[in-house]
Amino acid sequence: MNLHFIINPAAKNGKSLKIWKRIEQKLIERKIRYRSYFTQKRGDGKKLARKIVKGRESFSYIIAVGGDGTIHEVLNGISPFDRGIVGYIPAGSGNDFSRGYYIPNDPDQALEYVLALIGDEPILVDVGKFQGVGENNGYFINNFGCGFDAKIAVSANESKLKPFLNRFGLGKFVYVYFLIKELFRHRPMTINLDIDERREVFERAWFLTVSNQPYYGGGMKISPGSHPIDGQLEVIVVHGISKLKILMLFMTVFWGKHIYMKEVKILQGKRIRIRTDLPSLLHADGEYAGVGNVDIEIVPRALSLLTRCPLTDQNLPAMNESER
Ligand SMILES: Nc1ncnc2c1ncn2[C@@H]1O[C@H](COP(=O)(O)OP(=O)(O)OP(=O)(O)O)[C@@H](O)[C@H]1O
Incomplete structure (x- = not known):
């Protein structure tokens, strides 16, 4: 072997x-x-x-x-x-x-x-491929993000507070710390999003996450409708939201209930082009992935994985037909 x-x-x-x-x-x-x-x-x-x-x-x-x-x-x-x-x-x-x-x-x-x-026989799962500015390119397996959540993820990963809190089994709280810190510093941006043949513009957008599976940030169910073998990526955009509601979002996200907020838009597609008016930080699976514009596409059934992941998930929440 x-x-x-x-x-x-x-x-x-x-x-x-x-x-x-x-x-x-x-x-x-x-x-x-x-x-x-x-x-x-x-x-x-x-x-x-x-x-x-x-x-x-x-x-x-x-x-x-x-x-x-x-x-x-x-x-x-x-x-x-x-x-x-x-x-x-x-x-x-x-x-x-x-x-x-x-x-x-x-x-x-x-x-x-x-x-x-x-x-x-291993199961073949989808992966995401990203091409940012210059050398910033690669693959992601969980999710890719830009804006507020990328700032939290990257700051948390690089912070000395994380190893300290991990010692007490409280590593997750580092995300809460940076969430509060960034809440007061973050400047929302305009995102021009092309997703397959569709074009959307989001004003005052806080963050955008592209997901291949539901979870990120240590158990937050950011994209409850994602499944790693469906040949699709889900895009969650949080825009036009107050700071108070951002806090509420990060509380409800553990149960995936944030998707019912009117400031949360969910789209689905295979090819995604993200252009922002402000230089925004990017993360791929929580790791720093550059700053600025990025193109993303799904590579369906690419990775051989030792898993018993079901080929479909009957429990996925139904998505509005117009959003598929
Ligand atoms: N020997 C090492 N010392 C310090 N950092 C390392 C070492 N090996 C890898 N790294 C880096 O540590 C970072 C965190 O690793 P990893 O994500 O596996 O652990 P974690 O942060 O505890 O878990 P999670 O991401 O699930 O919260 C990665 O960016 C990885 O490249």
Whole structure:
């Protein structure tokens, strides 16, 4: 078995390493042959994944052990996705990937899940591809955002407060801190959005999120109608909203109820062009992805993933027909 684990030992403020030690013990006990690699800094996950698949004729199983940033890097390392089958053991502070892709959130259960799926036909899931200004391009698996939410995500990820709060299991509160902080500083923008053949202009837009699965920011159900195998991306635009209502939005978003607010617009499509009047910060899966304009498209059924993700989800909330 061509099995590789890429571990971010710094995820979840170092708790990821403890999780890995437990996983490793289980692999040894079961006499499973594998290779392990540790990231030392941002970007290593991508380089390691690229090295694993480079020059190989056959598929390699690459299991990411860490948070959403780690799976994001592995995804980008194995593009164009013709040599790698990806698995995931959640060991980060947010773990939105496991939520959205039907992977157990408990690392021990996730290991059993992954091992049980090795050898089966992997499920092919959609990924998003983005092209920003210059070198800012790549793929995302969860979501891509611009504006207010990108500022929160990037500030939270780069903040020293996150490791501090993680020590007490309160990592999620770093998002609340930056939410409040940015609330008073953020300047809404005008977004010109082309989505497939449709054109929309949003004045006083706070943020725009493109989703491939429902969750982001550590369990916020930002796009309840997203499903990773439907060949579509959902665009959520929050515009013309008061600061008080923004706060309400970030409370209701955990249950996905924000979609009923009149300031929240949901659209669906395959090709998305975003142009803003102010330079806006971008994130891909919560990682910094540049500043400014960006073009996005879906790459349907691109990534081989060890998951039991259902091919359709009967429980998705119905979307207004005109918005499809
Ligand atoms: N050894 C390392 N030391 C510091 N940072 C690292 C290291 N390896 C990877 N990174 C970077 O750490 C960042 C966060 O990693 P990751 O997302 O996996 O964990 P997390 O932040 O705990 O989880 P989540 O994103 O789910 O909240 C990523 O940008 C990643 O590139």
